[in-house]
Amino acid sequence: MSIHTINALGAKVLSGDTLSFSEAMALTRVDGAEVPLLMAIANKVRAEFCGDAVDTCEIVNARAGNCSEDCRFCAQSAHHRAAVSTHPLLDEAALLAAAKTAEHDGARRFSIVTAGAGMQGDDDFPRVLAAVKRIGRETGVIPCCSLGVLDEEHFAALKAAGITRYHHNLETAESHYPAICTTHSWRERVETVRRAKAAGLEVCSGGIIGMGESWRQRVELAFTLRELDVDSVPVNILNPVPGTALEGQPPLPPLEIFQTLAIFRLLLPTKSIRYAGGREKALGDLVPLGLLAGVNGMLIGNYLTTAGRGADRDIAAARGLGLRPLSSRDA
Numbered sequence: 001m002s003i004h005t006i007n008a009l010g011a012k013v014l015s016g017d018t019l020s021f022s023e024a025m026a027l028t029r030v031d032g033a034e035v036p037l038l039m040a041i042a043n044k045v046r047a048e049f050c051g052d053a054v055d056t057c058e059i060v061n062a063r064a065g066n067c068s069e070d071c072r073f074c075a076q077s078a079h080h081r082a083a084v085s086t087h088p089l090l091d092e093a094a095l096l097a098a099a100k101t102a103e104h105d106g107a108r109r110f111s112i113v114t115a116g117a118g119m120q121g122d123d124d125f126p127r128v129l130a131a132v133k134r135i136g137r138e139t140g141v142i143p144c145c146s147l148g149v150l151d152e153e154h155f156a157a158l159k160a161a162g163i164t165r166y167h168h169n170l171e172t173a174e175s176h177y178p179a180i181c182t183t184h185s186w187r188e189r190v191e192t193v194r195r196a197k198a199a200g201l202e203v204c205s206g207g208i209i210g211m212g213e214s215w216r217q218r219v220e221l222a223f224t225l226r227e228l229d230v231d232s233v234p235v236n237i238l239n240p241v242p243g244t245a246l247e248g249q250p251p252l253p254p255l256e257i258f259q260t261l262a263i264f265r266l267l268l269p270t271k272s273i274r275y276a277g278g279r280e281k282a283l284g285d286l287v288p289l290g291l292l293a294g295v296n297g298m299l300i301g302n303y304l305t306t307a308g309r310g311a312d313r314d315i316a317a318a319r320g321l322g323l324r325p326l327s328s329r330d331a
Helices: 003-014 021-027 032-050 092-105 124-138 152-161 186-198 215-228 254-267 279-292 311-320
Strands: 053-063 109-114 142-146 165-167 202-204 207-209 232-237 272-275 297-299
Touching (some): 003 021, 032 254, 032 279, 092 109, 186 215, 254 272
Parallel strands (some): 053 109, 165 202, 207 232
16 A cells, blocks of 8 residues: 555545545555554544543453353353452442542543343342442542443433443454354344443443454444444453463554554544553553554553553553543543
């Protein structure tokens, strides 16, 4: 691909127009020497449409392990033999303490995440609602939730409790999904996103790259997210955990990761493209470069079953690159 084509497609986005599927696919064919140019254009698009703010969030593994679903990447699936800790739902005091830690770390948002298919008939749901209300009263962070598949009544209750954004990843493209999960459908995930939007909530939904998907399937996922008009797009990079079905999956080259982030930014120019799990292992010392590829959101602190770089390092990296990490003071 010529640099003139990359520049022309970037200019098209900057003019307020959208890229077609074929144009997006053309960007997947840039060679390694052209990736920094693509990153620079994505960074310009980020600055033009989103400014210098970086939305930060922390999560807590509020209910861990023993999940009935067979997602091939997940260490918490009961179908796998990964060596991870399991525990029932943390009590209200522990969830509040985690939220206060997130606030202290400089996070703007704090999400309660539970393992499992969803909350249908689950006695833990009222406990989550109580914790959300208390976090809203006693901290400055914006509470979010990631509780799996929910129905309209669940979303109405979450909204009444103070939740404004719900997280539910699509994980991958519809065409690749059967190779990743068989115990629930991709369409079920899409319908959950639509129900959250219909309830008046913002939605945080993205996926994981590096699970054996093709470039076309990554672009397919981005177009679906654009169609669903999600607000935040977490991009995870597979961390092949021993004991999971994808433990032997080869790692993605760092330039391919940055290329993916840049393409997502060009396809979703006004949305929050959120650096999420797996970046530390996949990128090492190169992690901050993602912030020059169109990223304007970060999951800071630790993840569900693995450790992060530390919130202070991520915040310092963003500031060092002239960006403005948001905290609870900006909520």
